Amino acid sequence: MSEPDRTDAAGTARATGPEQTEVEVEAFSPACRQVLERSEHALIGVSTGNSYFTQHNLAMLLKWATGRFDLVDVVFADLHLADIYAADGYTSQHAASRATKTARDTRRRIRRAVEQLPSTAAVRVRSLSDCATLPGYREVHARLESARGRDRELAQICDDHVARWLDSDSQTAAARSDGYDARHRAGLAYLMAELPLLAATPEVLDTPSSVCCYHTFMPILHGLRRLGGYWHPEQAHAAVHLPPRAAEAA
Template sequence: MADGQPVDSADAFQAYASGPRSQEVWDQGEHAVIGVSAGNSYFTQDRLAGLLRWAARHFATIDVIYTDVHIDTMLVALGNDAGHAAKLAKSQIRDVRRRTRRAVERLGASAEKVRMQPMSSFFERAEYQAVRSRVGEAVDASERLATACKEMVHHFLDGREVPGERVPHVMGAGLEYLLAELPFFVDSPGILGVGSSAVCYHVSTPIVEYFKEPDHDVLSAAPNQGYLVVRPAAWSAGADA
């Protein structure tokens, strides 16, 4: 559970600010980032539509970033052959793109607030590359940050059976995906060109907990970077991580 009491419960969603700085970003209401993972059963079209309605009520602009990278790598690490993994990854990407697009369309006039972009579209952007370089150097230099990243991968794998011999492969693939995503936790305002920004997810994560600590050893989040836990009020936290 994130800090404090729920700061909002509109549209049957509850939001929690992860610390005072995140509360300030929430109060500013300038921009929200919503990441949508492929193959994650939490992100149904109805749930996405509700989440976007909630975000549109409380933020001036929204970036929805859906996963389209490293999916095949993870599927191979889990034991699929490369050909099957490639086909399954394409299917999952098509599905997450379709669900996300339809959820945005259901916003009506508020859809004007939303930009929908694939993760891969950022890889050649200078702002993203600069943060990604800092992230890679920091993970190599800090055991504490590397541990938080490993815990994050374990969090995403929670409940999934992974054969013992495949654990190193799965951890490596998971870290590869996480390093692509991590820049948005560090400086989404700089990458996306906004004054302040809140990353919204339905559970708190080890990475968010790392950035909440006051004494970061090698990597700090931007001062205008916030984090919110946002989920349906009736949802159980153990349901779909």
């Protein structure tokens, strides 16, 4: 286990990992801080195609997480990638091929990062499509899809999240004039595939509690927290910041 966190007045914990590298961990809320302190389970979500998730950064995140939590799951998003590429204008064949390559490259980087861990490290690697076969995932996903159809506020929160993603994308200008609606639909399907893990990882992966660890807080978390009814009581979120001197940007 890593040495205990040192928490400053702002509630940001600074943990020293196996390489004596300072990592800043910011809990999303006081309730999330309580779950984080229990250190039972961490979910490291990896966005395919995101340049942040280099092999170096993944290795650092995993060394920190496995040194602190009883069990770590790494899940990379591989669902609906082809739909997003097709909405960008690729042919169906090219979109499918690119989606397969992107997922394969991501899995390879994760595997190489895991290989740097001690053989005793409690870490599992899954794709989002692997998770989608789990009974807990299917139940949560169906519940959230049904809720989005009848809860206008939840539907708006999801739409706003996807719109922010599109607005931040470098291809937004072209997308608005050609295929914006298709990109929004693809982005919404991608979000809904991830949402069970953002809202209810303990139910999906059958863990007593879970901390979803990412390098930033996703905009949708604020809306989900405000609504309340869709957030599992033992679900936490934390932003894990690698120090500039050690983090590597692609």
